[in-house]
Amino acid sequence: MLRIEYVYWACGLLLLAAGAFELRDRRYAQAAFWTILAVCFFGGDAVSAADKAGNALPAQATGIAVIVLAAIAGTGLLLRRPADDGDAPLRRASAQRLGNRLFLPALAIPIVTLILVLLTPYAHVGDFALIDARQSTLVALGTACVIAAGAAMLLTRASVATAFGESTRLLDSLSWAALLPMLLATLGAVFAATGVGEAVAHLVSAAIPTQSRDACVFAYGIGMALFTIIMGNAFAAFPVMTAGIGLPLLVGQHGAHAAVVGSLGMLCGYCGTLLTPMAANFNVVPAALLELRDPNGVIRAQWPTAVLLLATNLVLLDWLAFR
Numbered sequence: 001m002l003r004i005e006y007v008y009w010a011c012g013l014l015l016l017a018a019g020a021f022e023l024r025d026r027r028y029a030q031a032a033f034w035t036i037l038a039v040c041f042f043g044g045d046a047v048s049a050a051d052k053a054g055n056a057l058p059a060q061a062t063g064i065a066v067i068v069l070a071a072i073a074g075t076g077l078l079l080r081r082p083a084d085d086g087d088a089p090l091r092r093a094s095a096q097r098l099g100n101r102l103f104l105p106a107l108a109i110p111i112v113t114l115i116l117v118l119l120t121p122y123a124h125v126g127d128f129a130l131i132d133a134r135q136s137t138l139v140a141l142g143t144a145c146v147i148a149a150g151a152a153m154l155l156t157r158a159s160v161a162t163a164f165g166e167s168t169r170l171l172d173s174l175s176w177a178a179l180l181p182m183l184l185a186t187l188g189a190v191f192a193a194t195g196v197g198e199a200v201a202h203l204v205s206a207a208i209p210t211q212s213r214d215a216c217v218f219a220y221g222i223g224m225a226l227f228t229i230i231m232g233n234a235f236a237a238f239p240v241m242t243a244g245i246g247l248p249l250l251v252g253q254h255g256a257h258a259a260v261v262g263s264l265g266m267l268c269g270y271c272g273t274l275l276t277p278m279a280a281n282f283n284v285v286p287a288a289l290l291e292l293r294d295p296n297g298v299i300r301a302q303w304p305t306a307v308l309l310l311a312t313n314l315v316l317l318d319w320l321a322f323r
Helices: 004-024 028-042 044-052 057-074 088-122 133-156 160-193 196-207 213-231 234-253 258-273 285-289 297-320
Strands: none
Touching: 004 028, 004 133, 004 160, 028 044, 028 057, 028 160, 057 160, 088 133, 133 160, 160 213, 160 234, 160 285, 196 213, 196 234, 213 234, 213 258, 213 297, 234 258, 258 297, 285 297
16 A cells, blocks of 8 residues: 555655765765754654654654754755756756656656546555555655656656755755745644634634625635745645634635635635745745845746735635535
């Protein structure tokens, strides 16, 4: 059975390879950073099993590892690798030879993910399921990424070592910002567990006429975008805004379809991602990589699209959630 643990192990393998490449180049801070993170990915099963058994030591060790990662990032030693254009002619020649076929591996990720998710209910041999239905989307996405990586190696005739090397270069460019989505999503779960969603519900109930369906839709969609702007990640905003507005008001009080509320709510949050420097890995790091004079140049270029999409998502939420 394809399980979520295999996806974590694949991520751990990639991070471990990145640590090895950095160690080879005597970039010790980077090597320590990615290796510690790899150990966290490999040790997830142990932490989960220990938590169920009532043993807090592995979880505490993971917490210490996170603190060490923050300390390494705070030293300022995670510098980008100096630019090396020695293989630029080879890259250009390869790009000209392959043309638009270069996009096929990237396009394979969403296509394969969708196919695997749709096939999950039917992918079994007798009583043995081939894909874990509890985490089917994440398992499908991880599997699709591995398949896409294999397709890219076949297309470009690159070796596995080259694939790991280029992945290390990309991680090196993103640096600590590569962890922001995971950290902010975790922060959203912490906020939800500490009752921030209930506080939001009380504030919204006092500020808007909750008996109005349209007012609740507006509060939920705009709230998702605004909270994402503050947090930098829609995954952090989702549990808070859904617990505070989406479930009690839209689903519970007005009878909205939960799946539509959740999916379009996330899309509203993604619009906020386009508007905030807090989403550093999306908006700040690309500006640095492209050496833009304006560090907010990416945001300035995409804010009209974000506003238009947000308005469209609000209309769709109000129309489709109550059909």
